[in-house]
Structure formats: C-alpha cells, structure tokens
Amino acid sequence: MIFREVEDRDLIAKARKGDVEAYNLLVSRWEKRVFNYLLRLVSNREDALDVSQDVFLKAYQNLPKLDDAARFSGWLFRIAHNEAFSLLRRRRPESELAGEPRGDDFDTRHARGSLLPMELSLAVETALGRLNDDQREAVLLKVYQGFKFEEMAEILECPVSTVKSRLYTALDLLKTTLAPSLSLSDARSKVRGES
Amino acid sequence: MSSSFDCSKLDWKGYALGELDKNARAEAEGHAATCQACRGELAATRLTLDALSTLHDEEVPRRIAFVSDKVFEPRWWQRLWSPTFAAACVVAAAILVHGFMSVTRPSVDSAEIQARVDRAVTKAVADTEERQAQRFEEALTYLQKQNNLIYKQTTF
Numbered sequence: 001m002i003f004r005e006v007e008d009r010d011l012i013a014k015a016r017k018g019d020v021e022a023y024n025l026l027v028s029r030w031e032k033r034v035f036n037y038l039l040r041l042v043s044n045r046e047d048a049l050d051v052s053q054d055v056f057l058k059a060y061q062n063l064p065k066l067d068d069a070a071r072f073s074g075w076l077f078r079i080a081h082n083e084a085f086s087l088l089r090r091r092r093p094e095s096e097l098a099g100e101p102r103g104d105d106f107d108t109r110h111a112r113g114s115l116l117p118m119e120l121s122l123a124v125e126t127a128l129g130r131l132n133d134d135q136r137e138a139v140l141l142k143v144y145q146g147f148k149f150e151e152m153a154e155i156l157e158c159p160v161s162t163v164k165s166r167l168y169t170a171l172d173l174l175k176t177t178l179a180p181s182l183s184l185s186d187a188r189s190k191v192r193g194e195s
Numbered sequence: 196m197s198s199s200f201d202c203s204k205l206d207w208k209g210y211a212l213g214e215l216d217k218n219a220r221a222e223a224e225g226h227a228a229t230c231q232a233c234r235g236e237l238a239a240t241r242l243t244l245d246a247l248s249t250l251h252d253e254e255v256p257r258r259i260a261f262v263s264d265k266v267f268e269p270r271w272w273q274r275l276w277s278p279t280f281a282a283a284c285v286v287a288a289a290i291l292v293h294g295f296m297s298v299t300r301p302s303v304d305s306a307e308i309q310a311r312v313d314r315a316v317t318k319a320v321a322d323t324e325e326r327q328a329q330r331f332e333e334a335l336t337y338l339q340k341q342n343n344l345i346y347k348q349t350t351f
Contacts, residue, residue, distance in 0.1 A: 023261065024260050024261060027260065028258070028260075031258075032252055032254070033252075036252045036253055039253060040250075045253075049255070049257065049259075052255070052259055053259050056259055056261070057261070120246060120249050121249045121250050123246075124247055124249055124250045128250075139247070142212060143212075143247050144250075144252075167208070168208050171240065171243055174247070175239055175240070175242075175243045178243060182242050182243070
C-alpha cells in the first residue's frame with residue numbers, strides 16, 4: 001500500500017506536467033473502484049460509465065488544485081460524489097414519477113424461501129437500493145471503499161457525526177431488510193456443514 | 196460488568212467497522228464477554244457486513260483512457276518546460292552559434308589578409324622598381340664615364 005501511494009504520487013506529478021500516459025495509468029488503477037461506487041450509487045451501468053469518464057476528466061483538469069497528492073483517493077471520490085449527486089438531482093423528478101425503488105421481484109423470490117448465494121447478492125443489491133442516496137453512499141464509502149469516518153466527512157463535506165448517523169441508520173435498515181435472507185442462508189450453511 | 200452498565204454507550208457498529216481506538220475496543224470486548232445482548236448485537240452487525248461483502252465489484256465495461264483527446268495534449272509552454280525539449284533547444288542553439296561563427300569568421304579574415312597581401316605586393320613592387328631604377332642610374336653613370344675615357348684616349 002505504501003509503494004502504491006508513492007507510485008500514485010509520481011504519476012500525479014507527471015500528469016500535472018501534461019504526461020497523458022501517466023494519467024492513464026493512474027486512471028487504470030482507480031477506474032474499477034470509482035465505477036463500482038458510481039454504479040451502486042446511480043444504479044445504471046451506462047450512467048456509471050459516463051459519470052466515471054466525467055470524474056476522471058475533471059480530476060485531470062483540476063490536478064493542479066490538489067494540494068496533497070497523498071489525499072488523492074478522497075479527493076477523487078469527492079469529485080465522484082459531486083458528479084453522482086448532480087446526476088441524481090437531475091434524475092429525481094423522473095424517479096419520483098416512476099415510484100418506489102427497484103427490488104420488488106426479490107420479495108417474491110424470498111417469500112418462496114429459495115435463496116441461493118447469488119440470490120443473496122441480489123438481496124443485498126435490492127436492500128441497498130431501498131436506502132436513500134445519502135445512506136447508500138455512506139455504506140458504499142465505508143464498506144466497499146474502506147474509507148475512515150474522517151475521510152468520508154471530507155468527501156461528503158459534512159461532520160463525522162452526520163457520517164456515522166447516516167451509516168448506522170443504513171446498517172440498521174439493511175439488517176432488518178436482510179434478516180430473513182441471512183437467517184435462511186445461515187441455516188442452510190449450517191445444514192450443509194452438518195451433512 | 197456491573198448490572199448498571201449502559202450497553203447503549205458501546206459502539207458495536209464502530210467496533211465491527213474497525214473505527215474504535217485500542218481502549219474503546221478493550222472496553223467493548225470486556226463487556227461483550229459478560230453480556231449476551233451485546234454479543235448478539237455484534238453478531239448481527241457482522242452478519243450484515245458479511246452479507247454486504249457478497250456483492251462483488253464489476254469490471255469496467257470499457258477502458259477509460261484519454262490518449263488521443265486533444266484536451267489532454269500539453270500546451271506549447273508545457274512542452275517548452277519538458278527537460279528533453281529544453282535540452283534539444285540548447286543543443287540546437289549551440290549548433291547554430293557554432294555554424295554562424297565558422298561561416299562568418301573566414302570571410303572577415305580573408306578580406307583582411309587580401310588587403311595585407313595587396314599592400315605587401317605593392318610595397319614589394321615599389322621597392323623592386325626603386326632598386327632597378329637605382330641600378331639603371333649607376334649603370335648609366337658608369338657607361339658615360341667609360342665613354343668619356345675612351346674619347347680622351349682617342350683624341351690624344
């Protein structure tokens with residue numbers, strides 16, 4: 001991780017001088033994380049890809065404004081957050097007209113009691129989709145991207161207490177939503193272990 | 196733990212997420228050893244986090260790259276600042292200066308030399324002519340003396 005940070009710093013320094021290849025290497029290192037963060041936030045593959053490109057374009061244009069290269073990851077996700085919420089705000093009226101979040105199909109499957117490991121992933125995706133944008137983003141940044149509370153507060157430009165509140169509420173909701181699936185899956189695992 | 200301990204003060208989510216410092220972790224672990232409700236709370240949180248971890252990252256459908264985009268071309272002044280370009284400029288300037296010096300210097304020297312040669316030749320010619328004239332005068336004087344002598348001998 002230390003070597004990675006040093007190398008990122010070198011790439012950032014080269015990119016600041018106009019070295020496009022250095023920046024492309026930097027993009028190749030971060031694109032998967034940024035894309036998946038955006039994918040789970042905006043819930044659409046094409047939108048996530050488009051926004052990812054916008055994020056890296058803006059990041060390149062604003063690289064000279066990055067004070068500390070060691071804080072690149074938080075700074076990059078700050079841009080991603082802004083771009084994603086800009087899209088979500090533009091999209092909101094349409095979503096409100098469309099009604100409730102996705103995932104009704106999962107309830108039908110779950111009612112039949114036929115959850116498989118892949119369906120557990122779908123259940124998680126559905127449960128994440130039921131969170132509001134702020135709660136879902138808190139889970140994405142903490143659980144999937146591994147940021148500390150302080151880093152999240154910088155990315156989201158809000159106090160740590162707000163970050164914790166969003167995240168803890170989200171985890172409580174996820175626990176409630178996933179509880180039936182988890183007990184079923186857990187029970188099935190135990191049965192498999194005993195047999 | 197005493198029965199008056201307030202379990203709600205313990206941050207089990209923070210514990211499961213690795214956000215507690217060493218002292219807070221030790222306090223939480225000490226309490227969990229004696230409190231079934233807190234152990235249940237921690238287990239439920241961990242189960243939720245385990246479930247979340249079943250969702251794996253997807254591959255990016257297309258590579259994001261900016262190789263041929265003009266927006267990313269360095270500006271002319273950025274090119275000037277590159278060490279390679281600057282070194283090339285210095286070498287080119289050195290070659291130009293050297294070439295200029297080597298072309299102009301011979302033309303100046305040759306003119307001066309030519310003038311010096313002309314002056315030397317003129318002087319040499321003048322000196323020679325002067326010497327020739329002097330010898331001619333001497334020879335003429337000698338011949339006149341010889342003629343006068345022969346004339347005197349024949350008349351006497």
